Amino acid sequence: MTPRGFSYGAISADVKGTGGTRPDLGLVFCDREAVASGLFTTNLVKAAPVLIAMEQSRRGTLRAVLANAGNANACTGESGVADARSLMAEAGICLGVDPDQVSPLSTGVIGVNLPVDRMRSKIAGLVSNLGPDPEVFARSIMTTDTYPKLVTRKAGEAVVLGMAKGAGMIAPDMATTLAVVLTDAVISKQDLDNIIKRSIEKTFNAVTIDGDTSTNDVLMALSTCYVTVNTDELETAIFEVIRDLALLIVRDGEGATKFVSITVQGAFSAADAKKAAMAVGNSLLVKTALFGADPNWGRIVAAVGYSGARMDPGKVGVTVSGYRVVFSGTEAEGFREETLHGLLREKDIDIVIDLGQGAGEFTVYTTDLSYDYVRINAEYRT
Amino acid sequence: MTPRGFSYGAISADVKGTGGTRPDLGLVFCDREAVASGLFTTNLVKAAPVLIAMEQSRRGTLRAVLANAGNANACTGESGVADARSLMAEAGICLGVDPDQVSPLSTGVIGVNLPVDRMRSKIAGLVSNLGPDPEVFARSIMTTDTYPKLVTRKAGEAVVLGMAKGAGMIAPDMATTLAVVLTDAVISKQDLDNIIKRSIEKTFNAVTIDGDTSTNDVLMALSTCYVTVNTDELETAIFEVIRDLALLIVRDGEGATKFVSITVQGAFSAADAKKAAMAVGNSLLVKTALFGADPNWGRIVAAVGYSGARMDPGKVGVTVSGYRVVFSGTEAEGFREETLHGLLREKDIDIVIDLGQGAGEFTVYTTDLSYDYVRINAEYRT
Numbered sequence A, B: 001m002t003p004r005g006f007s008y009g010a011i012s013a014d015v016k017g018t019g020g021t022r023p024d025l026g027l028v029f030c031d032r033e034a035v036a037s038g039l040f041t042t043n044l045v046k047a048a049p050v051l052i053a054m055e056q057s058r059r060g061t062l063r064a065v066l067a068n069a070g071n072a073n074a075c076t077g078e079s080g081v082a083d084a085r086s087l088m089a090e091a092g093i094c095l096g097v098d099p100d101q102v103s104p105l106s107t108g109v110i111g112v113n114l115p116v117d118r119m120r121s122k123i124a125g126l127v128s129n130l131g132p133d134p135e136v137f138a139r140s141i142m143t144t145d146t147y148p149k150l151v152t153r154k155a156g157e158a159v160v161l162g163m164a165k166g167a168g169m170i171a172p173d174m175a176t177t178l179a180v181v182l183t184d185a186v187i188s189k190q191d192l193d194n195i196i197k198r199s200i201e202k203t204f205n206a207v208t209i210d211g212d213t214s215t216n217d218v219l220m221a222l223s224t225c226y227v228t229v230n231t232d233e234l235e236t237a238i239f240e241v242i243r244d245l246a247l248l249i250v251r252d253g254e255g256a257t258k259f260v261s262i263t264v265q266g267a268f269s270a271a272d273a274k275k276a277a278m279a280v281g282n283s284l285l286v287k288t289a290l291f292g293a294d295p296n297w298g299r300i301v302a303a304v305g306y307s308g309a310r311m312d313p314g315k316v317g318v319t320v321s322g323y324r325v326v327f328s329g330t331e332a333e334g335f336r337e338e339t340l341h342g343l344l345r346e347k348d349i350d351i352v353i354d355l356g357q358g359a360g361e362f363t364v365y366t367t368d369l370s371y372d373y374v375r376i377n378a379e380y381r382t
Helices: A048-059 A077-095 A116-121 A124-127 A135-140 A188-202 A231-251 A270-282 A284-292 A298-304 A338-346 A373-379 B049-061 B077-095 B116-121 B123-128 B135-138 B189-201 B233-252 B270-282 B282-290 B298-306 B335-344 B370-377
Strands: A006-011 A025-040 A063-068 A102-106 A151-153 A158-165 A178-186 A218-226 A260-265 A317-320 A322-328 A348-354 A360-366 B005-011 B023-040 B063-069 B104-105 B149-155 B158-165 B178-185 B218-228 B259-267 B318-319 B321-325 B348-354 B360-368
Touching: A006 A124, A006 A135, A025 A048, A025 A124, A025 A188, A025 B023, A048 A077, A048 A102, A063 A077, A063 A135, A063 A178, A063 A218, A063 A317, A063 A373, A077 A102, A077 A124, A102 A218, A102 A360, A116 A124, A124 B023, A135 A151, A135 A188, A135 B270, A151 A188, A151 A231, A151 B123, A158 A231, A188 A218, A188 A231, A188 B259, A231 A260, A231 A348, A231 A360, A260 A270, A284 A298, A284 B370, A298 B370, A338 B135, A338 B178, A373 B189, A373 B282, A373 B370, B005 B123, B005 B135, B023 B123, B023 B189, B049 B077, B049 B218, B063 B077, B063 B135, B063 B178, B063 B218, B077 B104, B077 B123, B104 B178, B104 B218, B116 B123, B123 B259, B135 B149, B135 B158, B149 B233, B149 B360, B158 B233, B178 B233, B189 B218, B189 B233, B189 B259, B233 B259, B233 B360, B259 B270, B270 B348, B270 B360, B282 B298, B298 B348, B321 B335
Parallel strands: A063 A102, A178 A218, A260 A348, B063 B104, B178 B218, B259 B348
Antiparallel strands: A006 A025, A025 A063, A025 A218, A151 A158, A158 A178, A260 A360, A317 A322, A317 A348, B005 B023, B023 B063, B023 B218, B149 B158, B158 B178, B259 B360, B318 B321, B318 B348
8 A cells, every 4th residue: 555656776886885785876757747745853053955855845746756865965065955956866867857856865975975977877867767666765774763754544545654764863853864755746836835743743752762952853754645535534644654654763763672651731832731741751860760660750750850841849740651659749659669660671651740730741752772873973983 | 188177977777678788878967067058950840859958048048958869759749748848857866967957868769758767767876977088978869870089178167069960861950869068158148049059050950861850959058157258259269160060961971981071152142152062962963973983063053053042054063073074054065074074083072163154153052862861761670
């Protein structure tokens, strides 16, 4: 089940220059002009392809997405932009489309120029590889992901397909990622802009692995507009695809051994709830306690206390996976450390914090912090 | 070299209830009423002893400090306050002073009531232990510290002595700590208040290990006022004592293998410089790269980019331990990855980031993030 009008390809271009042979250059091609909307990192340091894709999103139509893993093409100055444009030009020639309609996406190490000659020489082969299987593209954008991330939903007779990469530098605004959302539903540029903006607030903007916001985040939505559907139904499908991609990214967070949802309710406002939930989700002390199943609930309450959310320490309640841990700011009656320890040993953990102040609520998705996170990010590969 | 008028004691009270025998209850006694000024955690969740010590600091005089490790007496509600007051009362009786003049400090696990009967029964012995060696007190407040932290300075004929504990939950506002600063210099309450406030801005408020702000931070300054000194000289001595304590805390950060100073200069304002330096110092990707000596300088620039500091990506410069890494936002000419890798293998690392925008400057002190940090904080000790 894939949306009409798209084909997919991938090829190995050894972007890292380490002699690797896994496909690291991917292509999505639209058989006609697609309506396009993008969302971009809020980091002031934006990679060259992000700067180009932002312009393209403003224009609002695309014929292709050309993505690579292994090199972010960030902090590469004007030569980075020239490199990206040179790849777009080659793809434009091979595909027979306007190069400005080929959107570049890059992920990988910062500050290194793309091996642009080697990459360009692979584009003709990449184009001749185009076929119906989106997974080849989803695999080509993987970095430390342990599996490709694809989600599909139907909206009437239309299909929405999302693909994304994780897995580190995951923070809101946006969850660090490259993502493409493809559909064949008839939709205007304006509606598509609005739907993806609304969809990321409680999805990509609600997940955090390490609090780092990357230079390369892009979500690009494309529609070939073949199938007429109800717009509300389409919005639901797009929202669910984006949400499920966000959750897949958390589950595959670098070194993650647990999937943790943190809901703050009863806050003065939704903004207070988000502040508190993000502080808990980003606290190294909470994340290491989750890794070790350490029933040290004080770390959760302490993180709420410094989050900046308005709160009264005497009113806080906490439940973990349904078990009441804190009531009125102190240990709940009958609380047993061993019970909490047992719940924290599970792979899925659900933390609910009630501030007892109002109706504000927000849920954040995160992981624990393990030895493997440190290993993955400390490794120096010469 | 210790300030006149103070004596020190410590005793084992097995505060954790694990049958431990190391001294975990400490006492500083002043032979006459001391001028007292405190600074306290900004966390909204404040431990019972913090709430009491805040009142005492407002009153401005003290006769003793009674400190314990192993239990923070935080999130313990009204019984926590009653427990602290019961220990103050016993100390008041044994020392022959007003219990309200005995300041309680606690550090350790949150949410567990103090073993108040066992602790109270040790106080008479603790008082009879009082002697001239401050190190016994400095040792009694250690938690995961690997060594006691004492610093002294002379100001004319007066002495300033500082003692502190680290070593996790280290974030600005304030570096998580219990600290006492003792002097025999003649000083007014107002002057002492001002001096410690000015002293922490670039010291305790400029260090970060894990970004978590604790429920229990207290710095308490006491003077027995025996020796007349120049106030400026005294301020310099107090500043240096507090700064050196802060640096000792960073060097002994949980699992730290490196001591890292991060200076941001050329920012629009000092506040922008602090935001940028803190973002770099708290970035897990930067901290794990430092641990692994990974010459991935893009992580530094990316952290500046999401810090909220005003910046122009094309103007950023970075040097690491004197070696130019980034110039005008891209890799500096002649940069060699192997050279940076070698510099990052050193124990002391000095990162200077120039934003090329103005005169704002701030330095943050931090550590790398190691496997041992995860181990120390993930361990569940039953």
